Every structure is written in C-alpha cells, then in structure tokens.
Amino acid sequence: MEHIKLERTLVLLKPDAVDRGLVGEILHRFERVGLKMAGLKLVLAEKSHAEQHYTEDLAVRRGQHVRDMMIAMLTEGPVIALCLEGIDSVEIVRKMVGGTEPKSAVPGTIRGDYSHMSFKHSDEKKIGIYNLIHASSSASEAEQEIAVWFKEGELVDHTPTYTKKTIPV
Numbered sequence: 023m024e025h026i027k028l029e030r031t032l033v034l035l036k037p038d039a040v041d042r043g044l045v046g047e048i049l050h051r052f053e054r055v056g057l058k059m060a061g062l063k064l065v066l067a068e069k070s071h072a073e074q075h076y077t078e079d080l081a082v083r084r085g086q087h088v089r090d091m092m093i094a095m096l097t098e099g100p101v102i103a104l105c106l107e108g109i110d111s112v113e114i115v116r117k118m119v120g121g122t123e124p125k126s127a128v129p130g131t132i133r134g135d136y137s138h139m140s141f142k143h144s145d146e147k148k149i150g151i152y153n154l155i156h157a158s159s160s161a162s163e164a165e166q167e168i169a170v171w172f173k174e175g176e177l178v179d180h181t182p183t184y185t186k187k188t189i190p191v
C-alpha cells in the first residue's frame with residue numbers, strides 16, 4: 023500500500039491577489055478541498071525577506087532579470103502567507119494553482135480562472151508575470167519556504183474532527 027503523506031506546504035497570495043480583492047475567494051478554494059490551515063498572516067515584506075523567498079535558484083531556472091522583477095513585485099504591497107496541511111498537500115495545491123503562465127493555465131485552476139497575462143506580454147512590457155499566487159513545488163522546498171515566512175510558534179497544531187476520522191495515526 024502506498025504510504026500516506028500528511029505534509030505542509032507554503033502558499034503566498036502575492037500583492038496582485040491582495041490588491042484585486044481575491045484573498046477570500048482563493049482561501050475558500052483551499053478550505054473546500056479540506057486542506058487545513060496551519061498558519062496565516064498578512065506581511066509587508068522587505069526586499070531582504072523577498073530575496074530569501076525568491077532564491078538564486080529562480081535566477082538559475084528563469085534568469086536573473088526574472089528574479090529581480092519577482093523580488094520587486096513581492097514587495098509592492100502586502101502578501102498573505104499561508105501554510106496548508108493535508109495529504110500530499112504540495113501536489114494538490116500545485117494542481118489547484120495551475121501553470122505559471124496565466125494565458126495557458128487551465129480553466130478551473132486559480133491562475134486559469136483569475137488571471138490572463140502571457141509571457142509575450144510581460145516580456146514586451148519588461149514586467150514579471152502577475153499570476154496571483156505562489157505554491158511550493160516540492161516537500162523540501164515547502165520546508166525551506168515555511169521557515170522563511172513563519173516562526174516556529176506561529177504555526178498552529180490542531181486536529182479537526184474531519185482529519186481525526188480520515189487519517190490513521
């Protein structure tokens with residue numbers, strides 16, 4: 023039998039999501055699938071904080087200019103930092119978030135339903151892609167990113183009845 027993976031993941035509702043008043047709608051989607059909130063806060067991030075989130079790894083994958091643009095975008099206004107817990111939560115949340123480019127993100131995903139920008143347009147405008155949300159891409163990235171946004175005592179351990187009934191411990 024495949025091992026049951028109860029894990030935590032880090033989600034950021036980026037400044038464009040807060041600015042557009044989409045926080046409630048997006049949180050609602052995560053609640054609906056039964057993911058549990060372990061941490062939630064509104065943060066106005068400093069540049070040095072954003073640099074810890076968008077690490078050199080992003081520059082290696084997407085280019086230094088993308089990393090610089092994303093650090094600037096993440097500090098444009100407040101972000102919601104959210105730590106979600108559930109079975110295979112990293113994979114589930116990525117599925118719900120959708121592809122990086124809003125134009126090609128599938129309808130039904132958060133990016134596909136609430137954003138539309140193309141890479142072509144952002145390249146022409148020399149701006150980062152406004153795609154509302156960040157979600158950790160692996161369990162190890164989640165662990166590292168949760169530590170960037172939450173201190174140990176800020177995460178809440180609680181077991182809803184629903185979880186007690188569905189997850190053997």
Ligand code: ADP
Nearest residue numbers: 084088092121122141144149150151152153156
């Ligand atoms: P994701 O957020 O889908 O995991 P990445 O980690 O590769 O994607 O990139 C981080 C963020 O950088 C993306 O969410 C997007 O906002 C922005 N971004 C990525 N690639 C580009 C690009 N080519 N042009 C502009 N912005 C980009």
